Amino acid sequence: DDRAPNSKRIEMPFCTDGYSLRFYSKAEGDSVEVNLTAAIARHQTDGDTVDDLLSNCTATLRTLKTIDRGKVNYISAGFDSRAARQEKLQVQDAIVKALADERFVLLYQPIYNLERERITHCECLVRMVTENGKLLSPAAFMDIAKNNGLMPRIDYLVLKMALRQLRDWADNNIHLKLSVNVTAVTFESERFVQQLQRLLYETGASGSQLIFEIVETEAINNLDSAKALCDRLAKLDIQIAFDDFGIGFTSFEYLRDLPVDFIKIDQSFIRYLYKRKSDQLLVKSMVDMALALGKKIVAEGVEDDGSADLLRDMGVHYLQGYYISRPKRVNEIDLNYSMPTL
Structure with missing residues (x-):
């Protein structure tokens, strides 16, 4: 036929x-x-x-x-052709080997506090290092890791590296917070808090300097259990940021029901904010609602001074994006950065 x-x-x-x-x-x-x-x-x-x-x-x-x-x-x-599936198997094998060798590194993207006019925390962004030393972005391995149950191992390795960095900063009298992305499968695990407490003890880091970013698009399966977990983390002085806010149908339900400290407005609404009136109206409605609920607001994907100016006027608390800084290795971060006067 x-x-x-x-x-x-x-x-x-x-x-x-x-x-x-x-x-x-x-x-x-x-x-x-x-x-x-x-x-x-x-x-x-x-x-x-x-x-x-x-x-x-x-x-x-x-x-x-x-x-x-x-x-x-x-x-x-x-x-997926046979060749494509074999390529995915090779990537899966590379991830397993990189985990065994701890060949993952963190880059740090500074987040600027508009009120205090300085960098107050950074987001950790993971990269996988190949055997020949090349850095791979999450786009090259994250989906395969998720589909093969490897994300919890990556999450805990990233968390351990982040806590070590927090301890190092504390030892050098540097008071920055770190945001760490955690996938839903890890965040909702029954052993998550236990594993977290063990890592805090081993590294000597303070939970008060830690922010977990949870992503709605990862589909939090049980809102009640997620709420209970947020409450348990609050007792450890750990804050929660709700990432990619605005791109899913349940964003506002989660904002209402989860005791999160920050919302991070997705960069798809921010990138062309200065040029798009429709994006300005949407972002203003998100900001007003979050402010009414007492949440701190981070705008991701800020790339120009015009958007930064608009976001400040709307009442956004923090800016993140290339206008502030690209992700960098820890020794390359300008901790004394001050944004140009708007």
């Missing part, structure tokens, strides 16, 4: 002589439905060898198990 992959046949049930390949059986009060699902790959288009064709079909069927059954499906142009 040489019909195009986007043929309507893709959406039709797999039929033989007019009957769908769904079988229903009822015996002795028990009922069972069996669905047969098919994947079709084209020689040369979707693989040149039998092994490639079977591998690609198997991967497609594995995906369809949780999506749609009882139909015939052509492999689409966007599917």
Whole structure:
């Protein structure tokens, strides 16, 4: 069949002589439905060898198990080829080795306090170091780490490095806070607080200098348990920042129900703020609501003085972005930075 992959046949049930390949059986009060699902790959288009064709079909069927059954499906142009899957396995292996060797480093992006007119904390941004010394951004490995259950290991390694840096600053009479990103799977783990307390004890860092950033788009699964965890962290003097605020449907529900200290307005609303009236109206509404609820506000993605001026006038407390500083290694941060007068 040489019909195009986007043929309507893709959406039709797999039929033989007019009957769908769904079988229903009822015996002795028990009922069972069996669905047969098919994947079709084209020689040369979707693989040149039998092994490639079977591998690609198997991967497609594995995906369809949780999506749609009882139909015939052509492999689409966007599917993961065998070569792409092998490449992901190589990246996964590289992540595991980097974890074993602790080949992850932190860069620090300063966050400017408009009221105090100085840098008061930094966000930790993780990079993976390859075996040949190249730095990889999270875009190169984070999704694969998430899909293979490796994020808790990365989260705890990042947390340990951040706490060591806090202790080092404290020993040198430098009073900066650090924001650390924590994925939902780690944040909601029953062992999270226990592991955190162990790391605080081992490093000698103070919880009062720590801010956890949680991301709505990571889909907090249980709002009640997340709220209880925030309360437990507050007892350790640890603050919570709600990251990527505004880009999800549940942002305002979380703002209402979670005892967070900061909201970080997503950079997609900030990057062109000076040029877009619609973004200005949206950001102003977010700021007004957050202020009414007593939250501190961080604007991410600030890249020009015009946007910085608008954000100050709106009542935003902190600015983060290339206008202030790019992410840097710890010894490159200008702790005495003062923003130009607006």
